[in-house]
Amino acid sequence: MARRFLISLFHTITCITLPLQAVVWTYTNTEEGINLKPLGYQVPIPINSLVPVDGFRSYESLHARHQDLMLLSDNITGQIIGSTQNGRSIWAYQLSDPDTLIDEGFLTEGATLQNGGIHAREWSTPEVTTAIIERFASNEADNWVYQYLLQNMNMIIIPVLNVDGYLQTQRYPDQTLKTTYSDDPSDWPRDGRMRRKNMRNVDEELSTANDALWGIDLNRNHDPYWNSSNRSSPNGNSLVYHGSGSGSESETQALYAAAALGPANQLRFFVDSHSFSQLWYIGNTGISRSNSIASSVAQRMKAATNHSYTLVADSPGVGIGTTSEHFADTYKIPSYILETEPGGNGSVQYGGYGVSHSGFILPNSEIDRVRYELTNASVIAWYMQSVPPVVKAVEIRRVSDDTIVFSGQWQATSASNRDWVESINLGLSANEEFSIWVAYNKPMRWMDDNNNIMAFPNTSYSINPQFSIEGINVNNQGFVREFVGASSDWLTQPGGAGVGYLQYKTDAFQLTFNLNQGIDPANATLLALAFHNNDFAGINNDANPATMTDYYQYWVNFESSTGESSDSGGIDRTIRIINDGSPDYTDPNVVVIVDPPVVEPPQRESRGGSPTVGFLLILFMLCLNQVRRFRQ
Amino acid sequence: MFGKIFITLCVVLQGCIVIKAENPVDPKYAKTIFTKHNVTKQIQTFNHLSDSELLSKSSELLNNQGDPLIVRERLLFEISLLLRSKPENPVNQQINDQLLSYQSKAMWIQKDAGYRQPITAFPVAASARANTINWQTQSTIKELTQDLNNTTDRVIDYLMGSNSVAKQIVLDRLLNSLSYQSTLNIGQEILRIHPEIESTFLLPIARTLKSTDLYLLAVNNYSYNRTYLAKNLFELTKVNQLLPADDAQKVLLAMLSNNRLKSVAIQQMSDFIHEGTIISKTLFELLADPGAGGDAAMALSKSNDLTILQTLESNLYSRNPVVVKRSILALELNANFNAKQILSQFIKTTQDKQLKQEVARWLDAS
Numbered sequence: 001m002a003r004r005f006l007i008s009l010f011h012t013i014t015c016i017t018l019p020l021q022a023v024v025w026t027y028t029n030t031e032e033g034i035n036l037k038p039l040g041y042q043v044p045i046p047i048n049s050l051v052p053v054d055g056f057r058s059y060e061s062l063h064a065r066h067q068d069l070m071l072l073s074d075n076i077t078g079q080i081i082g083s084t085q086n087g088r089s090i091w092a093y094q095l096s097d098p099d100t101l102i103d104e105g106f107l108t109e110g111a112t113l114q115n116g117g118i119h120a121r122e123w124s125t126p127e128v129t130t131a132i133i134e135r136f137a138s139n140e141a142d143n144w145v146y147q148y149l150l151q152n153m154n155m156i157i158i159p160v161l162n163v164d165g166y167l168q169t170q171r172y173p174d175q176t177l178k179t180t181y182s183d184d185p186s187d188w189p190r191d192g193r194m195r196r197k198n199m200r201n202v203d204e205e206l207s208t209a210n211d212a213l214w215g216i217d218l219n220r221n222h223d224p225y226w227n228s229s230n231r232s233s234p235n236g237n238s239l240v241y242h243g244s245g246s247g248s249e250s251e252t253q254a255l256y257a258a259a260a261l262g263p264a265n266q267l268r269f270f271v272d273s274h275s276f277s278q279l280w281y282i283g284n285t286g287i288s289r290s291n292s293i294a295s296s297v298a299q300r301m302k303a304a305t306n307h308s309y310t311l312v313a314d315s316p317g318v319g320i321g322t323t324s325e326h327f328a329d330t331y332k333i334p335s336y337i338l339e340t341e342p343g344g345n346g347s348v349q350y351g352g353y354g355v356s357h358s359g360f361i362l363p364n365s366e367i368d369r370v371r372y373e374l375t376n377a378s379v380i381a382w383y384m385q386s387v388p389p390v391v392k393a394v395e396i397r398r399v400s401d402d403t404i405v406f407s408g409q410w411q412a413t414s415a416s417n418r419d420w421v422e423s424i425n426l427g428l429s430a431n432e433e434f435s436i437w438v439a440y441n442k443p444m445r446w447m448d449d450n451n452n453i454m455a456f457p458n459t460s461y462s463i464n465p466q467f468s469i470e471g472i473n474v475n476n477q478g479f480v481r482e483f484v485g486a487s488s489d490w491l492t493q494p495g496g497a498g499v500g501y502l503q504y505k506t507d508a509f510q511l512t513f514n515l516n517q518g519i520d521p522a523n524a525t526l527l528a529l530a531f532h533n534n535d536f537a538g539i540n541n542d543a544n545p546a547t548m549t550d551y552y553q554y555w556v557n558f559e560s561s562t563g564e565s566s567d568s569g570g571i572d573r574t575i576r577i578i579n580d581g582s583p584d585y586t587d588p589n590v591v592v593i594v595d596p597p598v599v600e601p602p603q604r605e606s607r608g609g610s611p612t613v614g615f616l617l618i619l620f621m622l623c624l625n626q627v628r629r630f631r632q
Numbered sequence: 633m634f635g636k637i638f639i640t641l642c643v644v645l646q647g648c649i650v651i652k653a654e655n656p657v658d659p660k661y662a663k664t665i666f667t668k669h670n671v672t673k674q675i676q677t678f679n680h681l682s683d684s685e686l687l688s689k690s691s692e693l694l695n696n697q698g699d700p701l702i703v704r705e706r707l708l709f710e711i712s713l714l715l716r717s718k719p720e721n722p723v724n725q726q727i728n729d730q731l732l733s734y735q736s737k738a739m740w741i742q743k744d745a746g747y748r749q750p751i752t753a754f755p756v757a758a759s760a761r762a763n764t765i766n767w768q769t770q771s772t773i774k775e776l777t778q779d780l781n782n783t784t785d786r787v788i789d790y791l792m793g794s795n796s797v798a799k800q801i802v803l804d805r806l807l808n809s810l811s812y813q814s815t816l817n818i819g820q821e822i823l824r825i826h827p828e829i830e831s832t833f834l835l836p837i838a839r840t841l842k843s844t845d846l847y848l849l850a851v852n853n854y855s856y857n858r859t860y861l862a863k864n865l866f867e868l869t870k871v872n873q874l875l876p877a878d879d880a881q882k883v884l885l886a887m888l889s890n891n892r893l894k895s896v897a898i899q900q901m902s903d904f905i906h907e908g909t910i911i912s913k914t915l916f917e918l919l920a921d922p923g924a925g926g927d928a929a930m931a932l933s934k935s936n937d938l939t940i941l942q943t944l945e946s947n948l949y950s951r952n953p954v955v956v957k958r959s960i961l962a963l964e965l966n967a968n969f970n971a972k973q974i975l976s977q978f979i980k981t982t983q984d985k986q987l988k989q990e991v992a993r994w995l996d997a998s
Binding site for chain 2: 040045053055348359
């Protein structure tokens, strides 16, 4: 308390006694003159329009747009999470279906949080966050990735956190003050269009120069690194003043309240949107696996922007008090500071004249593309953090007479388990044509507007479906036969096993195959289906669908080909047409008969299971008890 | 001993300053470097140099590797700014050409954006480009206006020629310098003989003349052109302020037929909401429009007219759920006492649980 008082006193004294000379600069297109700053392009002025335009919408319009979409959609709910210094409401919107469970039930949906408008002058960020809400609203019944995410995730967006500051920049869209502050270079602008901080103790008059330097930098106001580096300042006039204490600002508390909507223990992803510099800063969680996941997600987000953004990983154990440091450290989740374009050359990137700080003034002509690219970046990140791909159902038909010869599906029985329920198994035969239909738990492919299958922009992950038939014959020889289809074999029409997708476009594929060239199921002691498909983010399917995958710091129950915990999946060999009772994850290329491993495979009632260690212990205790009784 | 320590400290500090003069530079230390090299004084002397002396100075800076990079580039940048107010002549062009081809290398760490990211300290070539555009604009305007008798024809021929971003700049400056009569002549000639001219060039003339006919023509000719469209859109956000009420309404209604202009038209219609007018009727009809209805709701929310509020209230019981929700939006955005009363009554009577919840939550928060 005493410390905070002293800090406030210091702030007050420095603010009163520092001499302040302020000049109003006006941004222009090309007009030159005293205190005119020609950008070399049209100065963006806020436009009243709810729908997106080639330009920047007024805050009033953006807010009305959010409210309109919220009212129209059953999958968008909004709430007031706090208020600004000047008492304005701060809204957060949840993009999610009304229930809190994933499609399969039992498991609670994972959550993501994306924040915009934390620094007032960074105009592209409220447009990007709004564009994300708009994309989901207009595609909520698409039977594809947007509907999938709405049904399986809880995506929270704060379009504008620093409402007071943002309104100040829009109040003076082409004016700023050049102030004289000892720590700033001589041409740094403050307040008006170039306000960065919140509006604590600041009035809304640009002509009141004394308060131009005040406010708190909302991206320096966070533990665990609050006030621990020289990149934040205890001086109230500083552009990076960190406030009187960590979390001191009402806007910061609103951000934390939004996290609680996840709920917080379900958070799997956080982004704080800023401009400019054209990069992603990756927060350090202190956990190697979590950091790897964060890096992997960042690579895909980078692809969405044509690889034009740089990735910069935070160093461990140090920081400057940012939101992403807080979320990475507190929740151990992929957490980022997104700095939208332009890069280090500022507006010169767009043919501008390179006026100081013009990097914060994105030209009207660029915002539509920026909205589109960065919405794609969030979509692929949330898609990766939803659930990994897992085979859900398989059906095999004999082509000649359309008889179903094999059919089964994985059914969730609890938050941690699925059971394989097999309805038909007539086996396969050699030299006959069969068709196989395989369904996954999520859309597996990206599409263009005409439903043509394609790789996610700027990625090269395989898009062709594939599966193998593997086994061991009576001579203990292993065999593998691979079948690879075309990208168009992913199904984009409804129909289920009768040849369409199961729930979402591209969640299923169909291939025809023929077991010839020396493979005869009649002579097999083991005949298994093996699936090794990646989703459109390049993540391989779960090698063990019997366990339901969840996320806590990293993926839980997401198995590799050898059954080990992984974050990248593997080959699913769990579905067997002929079962020799061997443990799962048998690689038929290694024909070695081994004792059952010490770690027991998951119990499956339909196949019976090996007794657990616990069960043996109980049996032993019962026997011991009987022996004691007998002796008595 | 203390003397030796002091000297050592000075050397180390000087070394630090030298180190900080390397790339990228902390802006705080850049100030020190500039002071050390009398940058402010040097800049002041530039104003007193002749054009050829300035050329020598510029060449000297480009070839001199002695001074720190950031000092040289700062001075080159200042020269580029100085050229803004100088006339175009062979010597000044030569200076500008030198600067146009210069690649800035000095970076500094801008603490307030991408906080560890270096950015270009002095974009010399970009600044020189502004000079090129200025001089081209000035010479184009001179050419177009040298003979007042055929300015109109020359301007129209120029506007009909190939597109360039500079054309917009030329036109804006030209309109600032021409007399009202000259501008009127151009406008009338366009309407008479060249109605096919692009919106981009029609709009500034329409604005200058406050001409309804030219605005209507611009709306009719409006087409997507990425280079120009942002400026075009902005020109069309001022119709309600520039034209008389009846004319403004005519133009705004015409804008509704173009999807790219619909929203900005609707927002301006809020100035003309009166019970029984075409505008208010149009806005109520638009509430059901999936795309434009939100804009219509916001426009209607600007009215405190009781009859408008009563119509919104009756819409709350419409069979069209989109109309219901847009009417709720209009009342929430209005948020005056009457609007809140209407919504309070609505949550008592509606059967829609989700809407009831959402409106109740909004009323609590408001």
